[in-house]
Amino acid sequence: MQVHLSAIVAPMPTPSDTTVEAWTAMVSASRRVLERVEGALKAAGLPPLSWYDALLEIERAGKPGIRPFALRERLLLPQYGTSRLIDRIERDGLIEKLACDDDGRGFLVRITAEGRRVRRRMWPVYGKVLAEGFENTASAEQLETLARLCRRIASAG
Amino acid sequence: MQVHLSAIVAPMPTPSDTTVEAWTAMVSASRRVLERVEGALKAAGLPPLSWYDALLEIERAGKPGIRPFALRERLLLPQYGTSRLIDRIERDGLIEKLACDDDGRGFLVRITAEGRRVRRRMWPVYGKVLAEGFENTASAEQLETLARLCRRIASAG
DNA sequence: CCCATCTAGATGCAATTGCATCGAGTATGC
């Protein structure tokens, strides 16, 4: 039996079938749910999902607001994406930009009353799709397992 | 204690914390791996991941080729997305369009030698990221579980 | 055969994303 040196020195870069199965299933699942969520939001005349995530984080930051770079970290968005998302949401009056005292380069983003209202209207639409997709399908225990595995993969390098 | 009728008649549309945890973990994981894959492909001077998926399906279809609508079903892409993806890949010479005898509206898509070569070069780059993300992180058994849960969620409605 | 209807695929236009780069402000070292 011949053994290639590369197989000993370095691990094969080729993933197992099981890995590929898991990966494709994960991508399909998240894409499908994402499509359903976006579709439901649009059908209800509401903004896209990215606005929900941003509004939620901004609302959580409360009265003092949040810096764009901090928002970027939470949303895992590229810097320019964050910048433009903030612009669009602001143009719609759901958030406002506040001068930042201790750093002249940046500013703070705070949610407006209208922003809170819109986020609240989005939640049941969003949540309904999630509940349908997940809770009719898997037990709480299975969902915990799923979450744990996904978190590990997300932080793996 | 007051109970709202809606809580009895229809299930609450609000998902459990566990559901939300699983969902956000799943989205983060797939987005992170996707970013890594796209980054690795770009760093290697190779086309984006969407091309890989398309090339793989087209290659699998073999000599007779595959109709765009069939490709669309497999890739879960919108119709216009498929149409344009085919255009771009064709412009690069990795696939070719063949007249379709039994349906004058459409055509068949077939991979070229160059297309096969490019797909083969993409695989180790793609696969390496998958192997790192999944196999260093979870056992085969866990990956099976992950795949099973994700498949169920993908097909749930 | 002819019309109505349906399916396959393309495309104009607007919105979004990706990439590179820029401008302004801050922090550091001297």
Add this chain to the structure above:
DNA sequence: GCATACTCGATGCAATTGCATCTAGATGGG
């Protein structure tokens, strides 16, 4: 205090995506 490096955020431009609509060919009655 000042030059240098760094961080924050914006933006021009090209590529991609989403949406609506369109054309050509197929299909199914009458």
